[in-house]
Amino acid sequence: MSVVDLSTTLGNAWFPAPTFTASGCASSGRELAQFFNLRDMGGVVTKSVMMKARTGRPTPRMAETPSGMLNSIGLQGPGIDAFIAKDIPYLLEQKARIIVSIAGETVEEYSTLARKLRSVSGISAIEVNISCPNVENRGLVFACDPEASRRVIDGVRRTIGGELPIIAKLSPDVTDLVSIARGVVEAGADALALINTVLGMVINIDTMRPHLGGKTGGLSGPAIRPIAVRAVYQVHAAMPQIPILGMGGISSGRDALEMIAAGASGVSIGTASFGNPTAIMTIQNELKELLAEKGFTSLRQVIGYAHRPESE
Amino acid sequence: MSVVDLSTTLGNAWFPAPTFTASGCASSGRELAQFFNLRDMGGVVTKSVMMKARTGRPTPRMAETPSGMLNSIGLQGPGIDAFIAKDIPYLLEQKARIIVSIAGETVEEYSTLARKLRSVSGISAIEVNISCPNVENRGLVFACDPEASRRVIDGVRRTIGGELPIIAKLSPDVTDLVSIARGVVEAGADALALINTVLGMVINIDTMRPHLGGKTGGLSGPAIRPIAVRAVYQVHAAMPQIPILGMGGISSGRDALEMIAAGASGVSIGTASFGNPTAIMTIQNELKELLAEKGFTSLRQVIGYAHRPESE
Amino acid sequence: MVGLIMSSINKNAAQIRASVVSNKRVGQYHQLIINIGDLAGVCKPGNFVAINVGGENSRMVLRRAFAISRVSVSATFGGTMELIVAPHGQGSKWLCQQNEGAVLDVVVPLGKAFGIPTEPVQVLLVGGGYGSAPLFGLAETLNTRGCRVDMLLGASTASKIYAPMEGKRAVNSLRIYTEDGSMGQRGRVTEPISELIKDLNIAVIYSCGPMAMLSAIDEITRGTDVVHQCAVEESMACGIGICMTCVLPVADESGNVSMLRSCIDGPVMDGSFVQWDKVGKAL
Amino acid sequence: MVGLIMSSINKNAAQIRASVVSNKRVGQYHQLIINIGDLAGVCKPGNFVAINVGGENSRMVLRRAFAISRVSVSATFGGTMELIVAPHGQGSKWLCQQNEGAVLDVVVPLGKAFGIPTEPVQVLLVGGGYGSAPLFGLAETLNTRGCRVDMLLGASTASKIYAPMEGKRAVNSLRIYTEDGSMGQRGRVTEPISELIKDLNIAVIYSCGPMAMLSAIDEITRGTDVVHQCAVEESMACGIGICMTCVLPVADESGNVSMLRSCIDGPVMDGSFVQWDKVGKAL
Ligand SMILES: Cc1cc2nc3c(=O)[nH]c(=O)nc-3n(C[C@H](O)[C@H](O)[C@H](O)COP(=O)(O)OP(=O)(O)OC[C@H]3O[C@@H](n4cnc5c(N)ncnc54)[C@H](O)[C@@H]3O)c2cc1C
Ligand SMILES: Cc1cc2nc3c(=O)[nH]c(=O)nc-3n(C[C@H](O)[C@H](O)[C@H](O)COP(=O)(O)OP(=O)(O)OC[C@H]3O[C@@H](n4cnc5c(N)ncnc54)[C@H](O)[C@@H]3O)c2cc1C
Ligand SMILES: Cc1cc2nc3c(=O)[nH]c(=O)nc-3n(C[C@H](O)[C@H](O)[C@H](O)COP(=O)(O)O)c2cc1C
Ligand SMILES: Cc1cc2nc3c(=O)[nH]c(=O)nc-3n(C[C@H](O)[C@H](O)[C@H](O)COP(=O)(O)O)c2cc1C
């Protein structure tokens, strides 16, 4: 087999492979390390961390759906200080590349999180999860509000300085994804993460009530892949120079290639890891083989390939 | 088995059962009549008809996706005059109850379609498919634009008079579905149809280009059911008095009950009929059995049941 | 031009549970014999079936279409049909794994059958890959009508030629073409057609195979008196005429082109009406 | 309180392809014997496995968890494990249809095992429905430690009582309760516990079954010196600690309650730390 260069970049961060965990789908990394070496993939995107420890939503927190699942975890986590103290050192020890995902309830909280991370060394990038309710604006999700999205990213950019790449993670539950993407890029995002889960609900036919403790939940898995591919394609068409971390239902090398051809520079894998602890490594290997079969020598050659005219 | 009253109403239109074809998923009705009597289900929702005959989008027009499919038909059809001359008489002859779906490219076109239908007798209701590009506003889909949505429904309401129920069919691809729903209800819609397909894309890994001739397509089938249930639940919570025709991935009696408990007064079945020509009748029978098993004597008892407090 | 008897569509179609009688590998294909009882009696050459794939918990929501290769009625199994299936993607691979006794959900028979000449004429059958499957059953029917049947089969390589021994009895001559020369002559199955039309005084060509092959045959027959009955293969979501995904641009007698459903206005179509250059384009 | 040896988690877990050795109906359950080779040697009572369901084209994306009922090493099959599966929804029904020779994708062994007493004491095992499955293997282990093991099993009806003949050898006494009185005594399995604790001088209760049963046992042991080792069952999306769906409110030594993952900080937990009244509520 010919050698394929799988390396990629997101902003000024370089990764030897384009495969990442999806935020919230790898906990602190320790649990997956039981099944493979964390340093063998592109990198770990950590669970979105908030200022304070959170216990999250009541159970049940999940429902399986056709080719997908709903979750309503509610950002359970230890809070930024414990995270920096415990999780970062572990990941560094494993020689994993780290993208830290942050989440806040106010514009200010995002900036504060960024300030805490500024002095932590060994982080490759920050993913800003703006699919959170904005407590200052009737709980309206930041990512659904162009102005609030911008302000969050602007605040993080100012705090963090010019070094660390900022990846803004957007929600697909919006009328005009491209305009939200443009807004956060103007506000200083170096890259975009697409897509977060799609809002859904399952009603339990036994109780005749919403199944999840949190009533609604986020839909993920192969069911949403066509929505994710469309989102990545649309945004890459509008801003081909902005790197995208694509995700949503990727569970094979074929799926990863589809997302990359749509315009992603890297892919995150979430739900697939629940069904298969070694999914990320399998996907990485399959992707490499597929590229080789098709005669490509580097990943870069296929990023956004689907946008080329038919004749090429 | 005890007798269960399956009858339901959408505005002032009465139906003996809550099961309908989904627009665009039963052609003119003739093709399904090969497999069961059209009068045995709630009613036929016809393919969205436009003013003029249309040839639709180039092929390939479909791609199968995990637990779903994409389509890009592009509203191929014979135009309103041929439709009134040929399809309506056939359906009346079959004693099917008819909901006519209309689609336009301008606010004016919707009104003109309504005018043509006003004098046609034997129609139970009009479904207004506003998930179409508005040629007067950069092709922005009506259903994604609160103001345009209102204006379409307002025009149809004025033209059609007060008799025939108007069902406004909305797209889930919006930031704030409830506000769009409120707008069309204020403008005169008697009922709502939720949800139209979700915008998606599949990239063909052989050609490395978008698979569909129309590039993007509409995602339907079980994959989107949690999105549809959430949409119906949200809108019913906001406007419990407005009847909803629920759809999106319904393929069993269990699925239909889920949608009805979320707040739907009736259900449309689309993609399931492609996999199973008798799906609608099977779903209707399963629903009846489920209701009987649970001790309900009428469908009306379960509409919106999931909104009741746990204690009831 | 010769007159053809056309059958009306889907009048006999039914959705049944049908069990697999046998599953045999033939070259790169699987030959599946499926018990369909009395429905075997109403299947005509050119009809197809639509089968649910993947079982109960399948993520595949759409049926797959397969041409009926042959039907027969035997004392042991009652009415059966034969399918020739290429293990291509996930649905066909699943089907190729179904063994004796497996029960399938089948809608059968579907679509327009091949038109049969009203008088005994010389006909040429052209098959590409598994497209040859329905041609052997057709050959038998044509034979009983007194037609002289010659056949051309083509594929990329030998293992993709499907030409069962019994089937050959109904044909007067059979020539095989492979692109790699591993069986029969090296080349494309369409190469000899022009000459054969003249030499054998062909009145009707029946074809089944890739769209490119059908379109190449149309180019050859265009402007001649030869009738071209081709079985097209477009992606089908429903197979029964309700989804409009399977359309092809087809002209009517007065030249107006419309998008016809290949499942219900086909799969057999008159090749001269199909607008081959407009396939896959917006009209 | 008695001391317990706790095992550390998932150190030995591996993802393997494992074949079904046998599948037998036992009352309303299926007893599945699955070949897991050398991994059988590292499975402890209370561990569970996570299995892919539905096959290659499955629309079910999540694994299903099953308690390991017993492991054994035989000359013919190497290491095997036994599962007791209730055909409940689509995933478990699929599993119950897998026969000898079927190959499963299994992650094994997972989770925290039952803590084993450091000294020979009197213990009571309480099982509800298929929850009895892991208790027989546990009974054997406890026996070898010199513990006296008594057992209570309960279910709604006789066919939901799982109590294999061989299993009973390891227990000193076995009492069965069914709600409809179709086997053993009519009533709930929790009814005699208070008395037994006193009469038999029980040091540890091991329980596995519905959450309502576990919580009822906690109420009985609360304030006593009896240790309650219970195997909880929460919906699990991943089974390996990466999704946070399977959490339960559990207090630590100083009374701080946090949401612990029952897959990795369980399924076996100390019942007195679980905040039963807060399960399913926001903290
Ligand atoms: C009228 C008709 C007759 C056919 N007869 C045969 C036959 O006799 N033997 C045989 O092996 N196959 C036949 N096919 C093709 C067959 O229906 C399947 O499309 C093919 O087996 C690939 O499906 P898959 O699930 O393996 O692939 P997948 O890639 O999983 O298919 C995904 C979807 O794309 C569609 N699709 C993929 N390839 C094709 C294609 N070439 N043509 C149309 N749709 C496609 C599938 O139907 C399916 O809906 C026929 C198709 C039609 C329309
Ligand atoms: C640690 C643990 C041990 C278990 N041991 C056994 C066992 O020994 N024997 C046995 O028959 N079952 C056991 N179960 C339950 C089993 O994992 C499945 O949940 C159950 O078989 C239902 O799955 P299904 O696919 O049939 O139902 P579905 O309704 O299709 O399940 C849909 C989803 O809901 C989850 N779910 C449904 N019911 C339950 C439940 N009662 N508890 C947890 N999750 C649920 C499923 O895991 C699945 O993800 C255990 C569960 C856990 C967490
Ligand atoms: C259980 C679960 C927890 C998640 N938690 C987070 C989170 O903390 N932060 C975040 O940005 N996204 C979170 N997500 C979304 C994923 O990162 C990802 O965007 C989404 O699941 C789509 O990818 P997938 O289909 O591969 O899972 C979560 C998803 C799941 C399923
Ligand atoms: C092939 C196809 C064609 C459709 N055409 C129309 C249409 O003409 N008008 C319309 O309002 N909706 C149309 N829809 C959307 C359906 O009516 C329905 O809203 C959607 O498919 C979700 O339901 P389902 O999952 O049961 O298919 C179409 C859907 C499909 C799959």
Ligand code: FES
């Ligand atoms: S396949 Fe649906 S109309 Fe032809």
Ligand code: FES
């Ligand atoms: S099941 Fe995923 S963390 Fe426990």
